[in-house]
Amino acid sequence: MATNSRIPGLRDHTPQERLAMVAESADVDPTALQALLPGDGLSLAHADHMIENVVGLIGIPIGIATNFTVDGIDRLIPMATEEPSVVAAASNAARIARSHGGFSTSYTGDVMVAQIQVLDAVDPHGTRFALLEARDELIALANEQDPTLVSLGGGAFDVSVRVLPTRAGVQVILHLHVDVRDAMGANAVNTMAEAIAPRVAELAHSRTLLRILTNKADLRITRARAVFDGELLGGAQVVDDIVAAAAFAEADPYRAATHNKGIMNGITAVVLATGNDTRAVESGCHSHAARDGRYAALSQFEKDAEGNLVGTLEVPLAVGLVGGATRAHPTAQAAVTLLGVRTAQELAGVIASVGLAQNLAACRALAAEGIQRGHMTLHARTVAASAGASVDEVGAVAARIVAERRIRVEYAREVLAELRNEKHTP
Structure with missing residues (x-):
C-alpha cells in the first residue's frame, strides 16, 4: 500500500493516536516508529557515543506535516522544531499545491x-x-x-x-x-x-x-517547483500581493534574510529530524543566497496564465542516508523509515519541497492577514505552558489570552490563577 499523506483531523487526536494513524497511512509497522516516542529514542548511552562529555539530552518536538505529494509520491514528513505554526503552515501549503500535482523536483547530483x-x-x-x-x-x-x-x-x-x-x-x-x-x-x-x-x-x-x-555545495543543487491554486490562496489580490512580497525579498537583503529564514524553518526541521547536519545545510543555503555578490531570496513566486501562483526554490542540500547521526540516532532512523525515501536525491527533494511550502505559507500569511494572527494563536499554547499551565489547562488559558489579544506570560499567569480559583470555588 502506498503512503496517503491526507489525514484529516490529525490535530484532534492525542500524540499516541496520531502516531498510530501516521503509521497506518504510511503503511509502516508501528514498532518501527517507536523511537519517535520519549524513552524509546536516543538514550544517554547512545548519546555518550555520539559526542564528548555527555551529561544529558534535550528534547525537540517532532510533528508530522501532511498533504505532501513530491514527484508523484505521497510523503508524510517528520519535522523537528520548537517553533509553533511551522508544521501546520507547511501542511496547509502542501494542501493548496496538491490540487495541481504537488511538488516536482530536480537534482544536479551527489x-x-x-x-x-x-x-x-x-x-x-x-x-x-x-x-x-x-x-x-x-x-x-x-x-x-x-x-x-x-x-x-x-x-x-x-x-x-x-x-x-x-x-x-x-x-x-x-x-x-x-x-x-x-x-x-x-x-x-x-x-x-x-x-x-x-x-x-x-x-x-x-x-x-x-x-x-567546503559546505558551499553548489554542485549538489536541489530544485523544487509547485503550483499553488489561486482561489485556495484567497484570490487574485492575494496572489498579486505574494508576488509583490517575493519581489521585495529578491531585491532587498534585509527582507531576504527573514524570507530565507522562513524557508529554513521547513528545511532545517526535516534535516534535523533525519539526523543530518543542520549547520552544513544552513551555511550552504545562505552562501547560495549570496552567490551573485548580494544576499537575496532563495525562492521566486510568479503568477501563471490561469492566475495561480508558481513557486520555485533552488538550494544546495548536502544530506545523506548513510553514516553519521542518520544511522546512529534511533529517532532519525524512525523518521527516515516514515518518509520512505530510498536515496539522498529523494530525501533532498522532500526537504526542498518542505522549504518551499513553508516559504509560501509565510508569504501568504504576511500578504493576506499579517504573520501574527495565525502564528500567535499557536504560540499562545507555548505561552500558557510557560506560565505553568498543566496539559489539561493549556487549551483554556490559550483560548482566553488569544481572545483578549494579550498573549504574554504574565497575563497567562493571571488567567491561570483565575481558572484555578474558579475550579476550587464552590
Missing part, C-alpha cells in the same frame, strides 16, 4: 568538493597547470582511500585549481570533486583530501595547509 590550500608557491599559475596535469594521478590516489564508495559508482572524478589573491599573499586552491552517492560525504572527502595533500605539495614544490570539504 557531488561534494574538498579543498586543498597550497601556500608559498613561487609560480602560482605554473603550479596550477602542474596540478591539473596530475589530475588522473590525484583522482586515482583519492579513490584508493574509499574502494567501497567507488564500487557503488561514486568516488573522486575531477580536479579544478584556482589562483587566489588574499591579504596573506597569492594562494593556489585545489578542488577535488567527489560523487558521494547517498552519504552526506564530509568524512569521505576529508579523508581523500588528507591522502592526496602530500602529493599536491610535492607537485607544487611548496606546502599545503587546510585540507577539508
Whole structure:
C-alpha cells in the first residue's frame, strides 16, 4: 500500500493516536516508529557515543506535516522544531499545491568538493597547470582511500585549481570533486583530501595547509517547483500581493534574510529530524543566497496564465542516508523509515519541497492577514505552558489570552490563577 499523506483531523487526536494513524497511512509497522516516542529514542548511552562529555539530552518536538505529494509520491514528513505554526503552515501549503500535482523536483547530483590550500608557491599559475596535469594521478590516489564508495559508482572524478589573491599573499586552491552517492560525504572527502595533500605539495614544490570539504555545495543543487491554486490562496489580490512580497525579498537583503529564514524553518526541521547536519545545510543555503555578490531570496513566486501562483526554490542540500547521526540516532532512523525515501536525491527533494511550502505559507500569511494572527494563536499554547499551565489547562488559558489579544506570560499567569480559583470555588 502506498503512503496517503491526507489525514484529516490529525490535530484532534492525542500524540499516541496520531502516531498510530501516521503509521497506518504510511503503511509502516508501528514498532518501527517507536523511537519517535520519549524513552524509546536516543538514550544517554547512545548519546555518550555520539559526542564528548555527555551529561544529558534535550528534547525537540517532532510533528508530522501532511498533504505532501513530491514527484508523484505521497510523503508524510517528520519535522523537528520548537517553533509553533511551522508544521501546520507547511501542511496547509502542501494542501493548496496538491490540487495541481504537488511538488516536482530536480537534482544536479551527489557531488561534494574538498579543498586543498597550497601556500608559498613561487609560480602560482605554473603550479596550477602542474596540478591539473596530475589530475588522473590525484583522482586515482583519492579513490584508493574509499574502494567501497567507488564500487557503488561514486568516488573522486575531477580536479579544478584556482589562483587566489588574499591579504596573506597569492594562494593556489585545489578542488577535488567527489560523487558521494547517498552519504552526506564530509568524512569521505576529508579523508581523500588528507591522502592526496602530500602529493599536491610535492607537485607544487611548496606546502599545503587546510585540507577539508567546503559546505558551499553548489554542485549538489536541489530544485523544487509547485503550483499553488489561486482561489485556495484567497484570490487574485492575494496572489498579486505574494508576488509583490517575493519581489521585495529578491531585491532587498534585509527582507531576504527573514524570507530565507522562513524557508529554513521547513528545511532545517526535516534535516534535523533525519539526523543530518543542520549547520552544513544552513551555511550552504545562505552562501547560495549570496552567490551573485548580494544576499537575496532563495525562492521566486510568479503568477501563471490561469492566475495561480508558481513557486520555485533552488538550494544546495548536502544530506545523506548513510553514516553519521542518520544511522546512529534511533529517532532519525524512525523518521527516515516514515518518509520512505530510498536515496539522498529523494530525501533532498522532500526537504526542498518542505522549504518551499513553508516559504509560501509565510508569504501568504504576511500578504493576506499579517504573520501574527495565525502564528500567535499557536504560540499562545507555548505561552500558557510557560506560565505553568498543566496539559489539561493549556487549551483554556490559550483560548482566553488569544481572545483578549494579550498573549504574554504574565497575563497567562493571571488567567491561570483565575481558572484555578474558579475550579476550587464552590
